[in-house]
Amino acid sequence: xxxxxxxxxxxxxxxxxxxxxxxxxxxxxxxxxxxxxxxxxxxxxxxxxxxxxxxxxxxxxxxxxxxxxxxxxxxxxxxxxxxxxxxxxxxxxxxxxxxxxxxxxxxxxxxxxxxxxxxxxxxxxxxxxxxxxxxxxxxxxxxxxxxxxxxxxxxxxxxxxxxxxxxxxxxxxxxxxxxxxxxxxxxxxxxxxxxxxxxxxxxxxxxxxxxxxxxxxxxxxxxxxxxxxxxxxxxxxxxxxxxxxxxxxxxxxxxxxxxxxxxxxxxxxxxxxxxxxxxxxxxxxxxxxxxxxxxxxxxxxxxxxxxxxxxxxxxxxxxxxxxxxxxxxxxxxxxxxxxxxxxxxxxxxx
Ligand SMILES: [Zn+2]
Numbered sequence: 001x002x003x004x005x006x007x008x009x010x011x012x013x014x015x016x017x018x019x020x021x022x023x024x025x026x027x028x029x030x031x032x033x034x035x036x037x038x039x040x041x042x043x044x045x046x047x048x049x050x051x052x053x054x055x056x057x058x059x060x061x062x063x064x065x066x067x068x069x070x071x072x073x074x075x076x077x078x079x080x081x082x083x084x085x086x087x088x089x090x091x092x093x094x095x096x097x098x099x100x101x102x103x104x105x106x107x108x109x110x111x112x113x114x115x116x117x118x119x120x121x122x123x124x125x126x127x128x129x130x131x132x133x134x135x136x137x138x139x140x141x142x143x144x145x146x147x148x149x150x151x152x153x154x155x156x157x158x159x160x161x162x163x164x165x166x167x168x169x170x171x172x173x174x175x176x177x178x179x180x181x182x183x184x185x186x187x188x189x190x191x192x193x194x195x196x197x198x199x200x201x202x203x204x205x206x207x208x209x210x211x212x213x214x215x216x217x218x219x220x221x222x223x224x225x226x227x228x229x230x231x232x233x234x235x236x237x238x239x240x241x242x243x244x245x246x247x248x249x250x251x252x253x254x255x256x257x258x259x260x261x262x263x264x265x266x267x268x269x270x271x272x273x274x275x276x277x278x279x280x281x282x283x284x285x286x287x288x289x290x291x292x293x294x295x296x297x298x299x300x301x302x303x304x305x306x307x308x309x310x311x312x313x314x315x316x317x318x319x320x321x322x323x324x325x326x327x328x329x330x331x332x333x334x335x336x337x338x339x340x341x342x343x344x345x346x347x348x349x350x
Contacts (some may be wrong), residue, residue, distance in 0.1 A: 001059050006133065007213070011097075011126050017079040019130075021137060022055060024062050024071040026243075031068035032142035032208060034200075034243045036234070037134065038074075040103050040146060041155070042081030047218035049227030054234050057105070058324045061244050069213040069243035072137055077146075078102055080127060085103065095127045101350065103148070103213075106131050106193035110200060112139050126206060130273045135193055141211045144239060147172075150215050151321035152243020154282050158182060158213040160195045171255035173237035174214065174230065177283070178317060178335055179259045180348075185215045189213065196275020210241065218282075219321055228346050258315065258335050263343040266311050266334040270325040272297050277323075293331050294314075313338040 001151075006019040008224060028034060038047030061067050076082055081102050094101055107117060108115050120126045124132075150156075156178040159167050164181060171179055175337035185192060192321030195211040216230060238244045240251040270276075275296040280286060290310045314336040325331065325341040330349060 001055075001062060005187055006120070008120050008126060008129055008133065010105035012276065017126065017130070019104065019133065020076060022073040022075070022234045024058055024067045024073075025189065026068055026070040028067060030233040033070040033072075033140065034143035034145070034238055034241070035138040035141040036074070037138070037190075038147035039082065039092075040077045040134075040150060042084060042102075044080055044149045044223045044330060045218065046146075046149045046218075046230065048075050049222050050147065050216065050234055053228045053231035057099060057115050057231060057235050058244070060109075061246065063224065065168045066245040067243075068245055069241075070141070071238070071243060072141060074137060077134055078130065082132060085093060095253075097125065098127065098334050099151055100127070102127070103146075103189045104187045104258075104347070105159065106188045106190050108188055108193055108196045108198045109135075109139075110197060114139055120230050132161050133349070134190065138190075138194050138237065139197065139296065144191070144206055145210075145212055145214055145239075146190050146194075147214045147216055149217055149219055149221065150318045151192065152218040152282055153215060153318040154178060155217050155315060156180060156215045158191060158215070160191075160199070160202070160211065161261075162199055162206060163195075163210060166209050166253045167212065169251060169253050169257040170210060170212060170237050171239050171257065173240065173251055174216075174233040176214075176255065176257065178257045178315070179255075180265065181328075182260055184345075185262070185347050186345065187327045196280055216222045216317075234336040258337075261336045261339075262348060263350055264313065265317075266333065266344075267348055268292055268308055268331045269342075270295050270329050271306055272347045273327045274306075276320065276325050277304050277333060278319055279307075280316050280332075282316050282319055286310045286316065287315065288313045292334070295325065295331075310334060312338060312339065 004021045154177045191213040239249040277294045279291040294307045317333040
């Protein structure tokens with residue numbers, strides 16, 4: 001394993017960030033390569049925990065000559081977001097300077113040629129240069145896994161429709177309970193920027209690829225057991241795709257969870273601000289009309305309670321981690337089987 005520290009100068013004198021990039025050289029130039037990154041939203045750590053346990057497994061494979069495809073791992077993809085604390089709280093989703101989500105507004109390239117991306121020292125903001133650098137690292141690989149997590153959540157994947165059903169192998173390896181399939185979000189998340197040039201390829205070439213955002217459960221699902229199990233899952237997938245050779249590992253492709261287009265996801269939003277009391281937990285299957293969540297707008301007065309019900313039958317995929325909401329904010333995601341009346345173009349969340 002080679003460790004490379006890529007230094008990006010900051011936007012003002014005296015500041016810089018360092019990206020720690022781990023590289024495993026593949027021995028077989030016909031094998032596909034894989035890129036894995038975590039914590040693009042600074043404090044989303046389940047993926048980082050998985051990589052923490054995966055990296056020693058890859059080092060062992062390398063020592064034994066079993067790394068076939070080139071593997072690049074960036075465990076902390078966003079040193080800017082990782083350092084954003086305010087009043088003792090970590091806030092890693094939006095760039096403090098611009099207010100832009102760190103996982104939006106990536107450059108969309110038509111081909112895998114990255115020459116047009118701004119170099120490390122371009123006259124562009126650090127965030128733009130970081131985004132360009134992450135794309136330069138990822139795009140040479142056929143497999144790109146961007147490891148995120150939700151607030152309180154089941155283990156699920158975002159996958160472009162063009163990579164399905166081939167990518168059921170990843171869902172099987174990771175034990176994902178659902179796939180959210182998309183065809184165009186136009187928000188240019190990292191996944192979209194990595195998928196975009198692949199979508200211009202022939203079907204056969206594209207099918208050998210895998211690009212996804214992994215939502216490894218919720219923010220607090222960070223522990224030894226889960227991290228190790230997720231590392232095993234990632235390893236199994238890499239073996240299945242021929243990136244790593246390991247005869248002792250066999251993957252059974254048995255994913256049978258829902259594959260839900262984004263437009264079928266019911267985003268339940270707060271009609272007013274207040275205290276959140278959930279009626280349902282993640283993983284619950286609910287009927288249309290079932291009580292989902294009550295927003296208490298006047299504590300002590302039940303007349304102020306607003307109870308939101310399921311617009312259609314489905315599965316509760318996620319809940320917000322906090323219990324105090326603003327008007328209009330997301331409260332939970334329900335996986336429906338038909339188009340949501342509130343469906344809107346673009347990503348599900350800001
Ligand atoms: Zn995220």
